[in-house]
Amino acid sequence: MIEYKKTVKQAKIRSPLKSFEEETITFEYRADPLTGRNTTIIKERSNYAGSFLNSDPQQLNALVEKTKATCPFCPESVGFKTPMFTSDFLAEGRIVSGEATVIPNLLGHAEQSILAILSKKHNLRLDEFTPKLLLDGFSGAMKYLQRLHEVDATVKFPVFAFNYLPPAGSSIFHPHMQVLVRDRPFYLTDLTLQKSKTYADTNGSSYWSDLTATEKEGERYLVGSGGVEWLVPFAPLRGMNEVQAVVSRKSSFMELGEAQWRGLAEGISKVLQFYHAQGYGSFNIVAMSGPMDEHLDYFDVNLRIISRPGIQQWCFTDSWAAPYLLWDGETVEEPEALAEKLRVFFKTT
Numbered sequence: 001m002i003e004y005k006k007t008v009k010q011a012k013i014r015s016p017l018k019s020f021e022e023e024t025i026t027f028e029y030r031a032d033p034l035t036g037r038n039t040t041i042i043k044e045r046s047n048y049a050g051s052f053l054n055s056d057p058q059q060l061n062a063l064v065e066k067t068k069a070t071c072p073f074c075p076e077s078v079g080f081k082t083p084m085f086t087s088d089f090l091a092e093g094r095i096v097s098g099e100a101t102v103i104p105n106l107l108g109h110a111e112q113s114i115l116a117i118l119s120k121k122h123n124l125r126l127d128e129f130t131p132k133l134l135l136d137g138f139s140g141a142m143k144y145l146q147r148l149h150e151v152d153a154t155v156k157f158p159v160f161a162f163n164y165l166p167p168a169g170s171s172i173f174h175p176h177m178q179v180l181v182r183d184r185p186f187y188l189t190d191l192t193l194q195k196s197k198t199y200a201d202t203n204g205s206s207y208w209s210d211l212t213a214t215e216k217e218g219e220r221y222l223v224g225s226g227g228v229e230w231l232v233p234f235a236p237l238r239g240m241n242e243v244q245a246v247v248s249r250k251s252s253f254m255e256l257g258e259a260q261w262r263g264l265a266e267g268i269s270k271v272l273q274f275y276h277a278q279g280y281g282s283f284n285i286v287a288m289s290g291p292m293d294e295h296l297d298y299f300d301v302n303l304r305i306i307s308r309p310g311i312q313q314w315c316f317t318d319s320w321a322a323p324y325l326l327w328d329g330e331t332v333e334e335p336e337a338l339a340e341k342l343r344v345f346f347k348t349t
């Protein structure tokens with residue numbers, strides 16, 4: 001059974017914004033239903049925090065132009081400025097899938113680390129990430145994973161990671177996603193696998209099936225499409241406009257078919273349309289998979305997407321001490337209020 005635990009605490013101050021009248025501030029501590037990790041919900045502070053998420057159009061345009069001149073991922077450069085796979089791995093050197101090109105990562109983050117360059121355009125607004133463009137990227141990345149699985153089945157824990165624009169950690173402006181694959185899971189994948197196993201052993205059911213069944217009845221649910229359930233998490237991991245997708249009863253990327261990839265691509269595209277409408281321009285996505293060589297009944301492939309700060313002269317970051325060094329979450333808006341706003345975008349076709 002999914003448990004949603006929360007505790008409400010209050011602080012009182014005399015606010016200079018209200019002629020030093022007494023003001024009560026509410027802090028809600030929520031435990032992640034799987035891991036127990038705390039996220040603090042501070043209601044109605046999103047207008048204040050939102051100003052840090054918008055980009056200065058002049059700064060943004062200047063960076064687009066500056067980075068375009070030397071970009072290795074633009075179509076005229078990709079053929080001679082990007083790495084190629086070794087000939088024993090892939091004779092063609094690079095994987096082309098629709099508009100996407102898949103290449104090894106020159107500055108990798110794992111023993112197997114690749115990039116899928118997603119568009120011919122150097123810069124995309126967030127409402128320009130179409131499902132087709134994302135599907136091309138997923139499809140190209142899967143061709144790589146299938147080849148890797150043939151070559152070395154011990155490297156079996158993949159994640160999709162997407163850092164868009166420098167505030168999200170990307171050193172290259174041009175839209176691209178990453179796939180990192182290791183013989184061992186990343187820490188949070190490992191924790192999620194362990195906690196999911198413990199939940200199944202204790203409850204006799206899958207945490208992920210119970211989660212989506214419970215959320216479907218509630219106010220954080222967004223939509224189900226192609227076996228992919230979209231929702232706003234009860235206790236977001238990082239906080240800023242976080243949305244989660246669960247791919248029902250598929251425990252590894254290798255088990256996903258066209259319908260599931262489409263369900264993910266369409267959902268991501270909707271969330272990015274919402275971010276764009278809010279004035280945001282930068283985001284991160286991580287999708288985690290169980291091991292590629294076996295099916296796990298107790299784990300489902302799942303994905304999280306968050307918005308990141310805008311491009312501004314003042315280099316604000318939302319990776320402050322509490323989330324970065326204390327592993328605590330904080331969000332400036334109730335997840336239920338965010339879901340209400342997002343549902344408008346998920347309803348449009």
Ligand SMILES: [Zn+2]
Binds near residue numbers: 068071121122
């Ligand atoms: Zn470019």
